[in-house]
Amino acid sequence: MSTVESEPYKPSLHFIQSIIEEDLRTGKNEKRIHTRFPPEPNGYLHIGHAKSICLNFGLAIQYNGMCNLRFDDTNPVKEDVEYVDSIREDVHWLGFDWEGREYYASDYFEQLYVFAVDIIKQGKAYVCDLSAEQVSSDRGTPTRPGNPSPYRNRSIEENLDLFMRMRNGEFAEGSRVLRAKIDMDSPNMHMRDPIMYRILFAHHHRTGDKWCIYPTYDYAHGQSDFIEGITHSICTLEFEVHRPLYDWFLDQIVEPNFYRPRQIEFARLNLSYTVMSKRKLLELVKNNYVSGWDDPRLPTICGLRRRGYTAESIRYFADKIGVAKRDNTIDVALLEHSIREDLNKRALRRIAVLNPVKLIIDNYPENKIEMLEAVNNPEDPSAGTRQLPFSREIFIERDDFMEDPSAKFFRLSPGNEVRLKYAYIIRCEKVIKDPVTGAILEIRCTYDPETRSGLPNSNRKVKGTIHWLSASHARLAEIRLFDRLFNVEDPDSGEGANDYKTHLNPDSLQIIKGFVEDTFKGAKALDKFQFERLGYFCIDYDSSDKQLVFNRTIALKDSWAKIEKKQ
C-alpha cells in the first residue's frame, strides 16, 4: 500500500497567472489584483481585442480583483466619440462589467502636466526646438548611437518657462517638444530622449480646445496605470522594448520600494484567412469595400455579432487559444468550432431549402394541408415544438436526390424510400425531366399514410431522412453566400487598397434562390436558429433595410449566408 498522499490537482496556468500567483504568495501590492483594458478610441474592437478583454477582465474575476476600462485618448487627431461608444458597447456585450470605472487618459492631463513639471525640475526633461525630421535623424539607428540635441542642456528655469508657454499656446504646432533626458547612446531606441509632449492644435473629443500640448503614449500610459492603482499592466509583445521606458518614467515620480504597476507582455492574436490590423480594417471601411465596421465578413466584434457569434462563443474561444509570448496564428477553424459548440446547444432549428427541386406526392389528397409537429431543438426539449404545414407539393434539396445513387447514398433515388423529417416515408416513382436539357423538373412520389411521425406504426426503418418545405407555404428568398474575407494564405502579401480589392474573392458572393420556412415573421433580432439539415444560421434584421441575415457558420465552415426578403 502506498503511503504517498495523492497530490492535489493543479491545473496548468499560463505565464501571467503564474506571475499573479507568485505576487499573491509574496504579498506584493497588499495582494491587490487590478488590471485594465486600455484601447485607443480610434477604431472598432476586433477579435484580437476580445482576447485582451477576456484576459484582463478574466484575471480580475479569477483573482477577486478589479479591471478598469480606460480610453487611451492622448492623440486627438485620430480619435472620436463614435469609437468610444462602440468600444463601450462591445466590451459590455462580451459580458464584462467595469463597474463604473470608466476612465480616460485625458482625465489625467492636468496631473500628467504636474508630473512633467516635476521631472523638469529634477533636470530630467527638456524642451527641444528641433524639427521632427531633425529629432528623428539625430536619434541614430539601432546599430548607431544618437546625437544629443543642442537644447539638451537648457537650464531648468528656461525649460520650466518654455514648457509653460508651450501649454499656453505661444508656439506653433511642431515647433517644440518636451523630451525626457535619458541616454542618446542607449542600444534601446526608446531610451534615446523620447518625446513626452508635442504641440497639437487639435480639438479633443473630450477636453475640447483646453489643451494644445498632448502627452505621448510612452509618457502617459505608465503614469495612468499608476494613478489608477493598476498592479498588472498587460499589453502586447510590441511594447516589450518600451518596458524600460515605462519603468523609467515611473522611477521619476514614485519613491523606491513603493507600489508601482508592472508591465507584462503577451502575444497578440492572429487569425488565419483574415485581417486584424486597425489600419487595414479602417481602409476597408473607408473605401467601402465592406458595408461598415459591422460587415459580417469582418473579424470585428460587431461584425462577428452581426454574423451571429454569441458572446459566450467568443469567451470560449479566448479561453481555448491560451496566452503565451510566442507569435501565433490561430486557425479560424477553432473560432468556428467555438460558435458551433455554443449554438449547437441553444440554436432553434428551422428549415431552409437552398437548392430546391419540386416533389409531388401523387397519392396525397390535392387540397389537404396537415400541420405537423417539428422539434425546435433536439438537444433541448424545453425549446418546444412548432407546427409545420405539409401538403401534396413540396420542395426538397436537389442534393438529396440522385438518379444513379452510389452505394453510400442513402437519400432519395428512383424506387427507393426515404423519410421526410417530421412527416411520412415516401417512395420515388418517377422523375420528370426537361426533354431538351435533361434537367430534373420534378420528382413524383407516393407516400405511406401509416408512417406519419408519431403514429404507432411509423417506426419502419428507412436508410435516409431528408428535409422539405410545403411548396405553397414556403417563401422565396435570396440567399447570398460569403466566403471568408481573405481567402488567401497571406493577406499581407500585397499592400494598398487595390490589393484588398483583389483579395476579395469575386466568387465569394454567390446568390442562391431558396425557400425558407415561413416562420421568420415572429423572429426577433439576433434570435439564433439552426437550419435543419444545413446546420446553423442566425437571423438578424439588418437595421438599414429589411434584410434577414443568416449566419451559415456551422453549415458551411467558411461561408455566410444572407437572405433577403423578397417582397
Next chain:
RNA sequence: UGUCCGAUGGUGUAACUGGCAACACGUCUGACUCUGGAUCAGAAGACUCUAGGUUCGAGCCCUAGUCGGACAACCA
C-alpha cells in the same frame, strides 16, 4: 557588426521542484438514419530548432549556434 523577445504534432496551448511529452482544434476511418457538417467509437500525426555539456535521468539546467519576431512616429 545593436538591443530585447521567442522556438514543443498541420494549428494553438500544457507538462508541478529535472522523472512515461498531455489536452483542444483540424485531418482520416468506422458506426449510427425522424438530417448526419450532429452524435458516438477509433486512428494517424512530435528525434520538444541544432550541436555539445551537467545528470542515473533534460522539453525543462549550462555553453555555443541556427531560425523567427519586435524596435530607428511629435501613433498607440
